Amino acid sequence: MNHPFLNDTFAPDWDALTPDHVVADITVALEQAQARIDALGGLAAESLSFENSFLALEAATEPLTKAWGKVNHLDSVNNSAELREAINQMLPAVSSFSAAIPLNDKLYTVLRAAAGTSEVAGLKGAKRRFVDETLAEFREQGAELSAPHKERLMALKQALAAKTQKFSENVLDSTNRYEKIVEDEGLLQGLPESAKAAALQSARSKGLGTDQHPVWRFTLHMPSLLPVLKYLDNREIRREVYEAFSGTGADPEHDNTHLIWEILALRREQARLLGKDQFADVVLERRMAKNGAKALSFVEDLHDRVVDAFDNDVRELEEFAAGRAGTPVAHLEPWDSSYWSEKLQKARYDLDDEELRPYFSIDGVIKGAFGLAAKVFGISVVERTGARKPQVWHPEVRFYDINDTASGVRLGSFYADWHPRETKRGGAWMNPFSTGDRSGGAAEPHLGVICGNLTAPVGDGAALLTHREVQTIFHEFGHLLHHILGEVEVKSLNGTE
Known part of the structure; x- marks a missing residue:
């Protein structure tokens, strides 16, 4: 059987990478990877070397990583119902396989034994770092947990993979669900000609409007959204578009609210299983911040250093907007901030981003x-x-x-x-x-x-x-x-x- 996702040519044959091959190809990749992992776990201590342990582990999962990477790439750039179905069918198996690697007692024993050999102990540079990072990754992902805790950790990671995938699908669907059709060009005062032309082209691509009766279509994609918020004089349209954007993933059909809470709860339980107070500690342990408390402290310190300047900028913008509009100084709504910021920049510096295009x-x-x-x-x-x-x-x-x-x-x-x-x-x-x-x-x-x-x-x-x-x-x-x-x-x- 042909397995195009497993084809290891330098430049993939994208035409052949269709959703109907995902399940079969990833299943084969999982089976092959598991066989390599099992073989690694059976190595005798006296035969161990850097190449047949640590490098072999890297090589064991490379074909699966490449194949699944192509699947996820297509999910990001060419999403379809058929591809989603295939991904969601294979996601439990892929996430379980990945989560199981650091929880594999035999494999972890082999790696620790290999690390103790004179060859591996004497490594320097990138190879030394690879050994250290691999062992640290195993420990941080639960290699030394009890059997019941390992089983629960596997279940948590599988659940998280499914829920975060659904979250992403909801964001894409919710983004594409919204469109604002404007039939009266008079409502587009202030909008740059480039944005109007793009909106007109967008409408025509959907079969909307004619040369005699043009309409303009706006979406939540950034090149369409940002000019509306920055330039459009019509405040009600700005408000509508902003609220639609801020409501991405919150409409009834694609509501992520419950998923957010479920993901947070699962991450918290995962962190506690791994001996951490919070999920941020899990993510940051081998990064510069080291833990969530330090990262939060950095952000709070930054806030304290800039808050006065920020408040001054906000007050200045509110005063400018009130002066231009002839209204009392008042709090600016979020759909007004970009609009008046652009006006202030133009008034003070004679600078307009559109003129730079x-x-x-x-x-x-x-x-x-x-x-x-x-x-x-x-x-x-x-x-x-x-x-x-x-x-x-x-x-x-x-x-x-x-x-x-x-x-x-x-x-x-x-x-x-x-x-x-x-x-x-x-x-x-x-x-x-x-x-x-x-x-x-x-x-x-x-x-x-x-x-x-x-x-x-x-x-x-x-x-x-x-x-x-x-x-x-x-x-x-x-x-x-x-x-x-x-x-x-x-x-x-x-x-x-």
């Missing part, structure tokens, strides 16, 4: 980011087009190679998917698809993806970005470079891993 065409911004990286890191970023371009999951997606300028060696490649779609989750992110072997010999290239929800082009014109969106491109490209330029000899420690 022509300078920030997406191709120009990308060229600038790539050019800067070329100077700093000695690389070239080259787009593959035409017959050289591999398969992608949507026609808008681009594909690039990153090469070392001096040697011409390809360091890695990446996909870029910049614009919103109804089948795509919100936000911006970078993910690694695969990490090449850099442990010796010829270096294998890395593969990654950067995604965003930036202003889309209108018609045949270029996509013109806000300054904030320019920052997003540089931010995500920075994460991508962290992955692609990584030279760490242990895959799971490379880049953003």
Whole structure:
């Protein structure tokens, strides 16, 4: 049987990665991974080495991680009812497998024994860190719990996986559920022409309006939402759109309220099982903050340092809004803050983000980011087009190679998917698809993806970005470079891993 999600070609065959293959392919990947884990747990103490224990554990789950990563990526960028059904069918098994690894007594015994050998004890650098991090991960995820507590922890993680998946589905569905159709152009006073053109195009894409009787469609996707809140003079429409946005995941059909409380309760119980006061302590133990109390203290200290300046800014904005509107100074509603902030910025500094858009065409911004990286890191970023371009999951997606300028060696490649779609989750992110072997010999290239929800082009014109969106491109490209330029000899420690 063909298993396209398990195909280990560098650039995936996205056309073949259809929902009907998910269950069979992930089932096979789970079986193979479990067989490798079982074999690891049966190793004799006298045969142990770094390679056949710690590195073998990393390799044991790599095919499953890659396959499930492709499934989750498609869930983020090309969601469908069929894909959701397949994911939810396999999610219990995948989450149970992942949760069971650090709870495996035989495996943990093997790793501790391997760590005690003279070879592993003498490791330095990345290999030493990998050993230490692996053992710490096992301990923190319950390796030393009693059998009943391990069983309960498994159940908690399985429940959390299901509930957080449903939470994400509700957010996407709730976001797509809302649309505001405006039939009277007079209600769009103050809205930039670029936003009006995009709203008109959005309406026409849904078969709404005609050339003779145009209508304008607004959604909760950021490129549509933000111009309304910042520029639209009509306060009632601003209020309606803001309340719809703040109510994402709260409408009766997609209400996440009960899920939030259930997730919090499950996380709290998980933390208590692991000997922590709160879930934040579990997450932060090996991060800079170390625990929830320290993180909260940092935030509260920051609040105390900025609150006076913030209050002054708020009061100044309220006074400005009252002066312009000819009304008494009063508290600004959340759908008014961005609007009056933009007015104040224009009045005080003659600065308007919309006037900057022509300078920030997406191709120009990308060229600038790539050019800067070329100077700093000695690389070239080259787009593959035409017959050289591999398969992608949507026609808008681009594909690039990153090469070392001096040697011409390809360091890695990446996909870029910049614009919103109804089948795509919100936000911006970078993910690694695969990490090449850099442990010796010829270096294998890395593969990654950067995604965003930036202003889309209108018609045949270029996509013109806000300054904030320019920052997003540089931010995500920075994460991508962290992955692609990584030279760490242990895959799971490379880049953003």
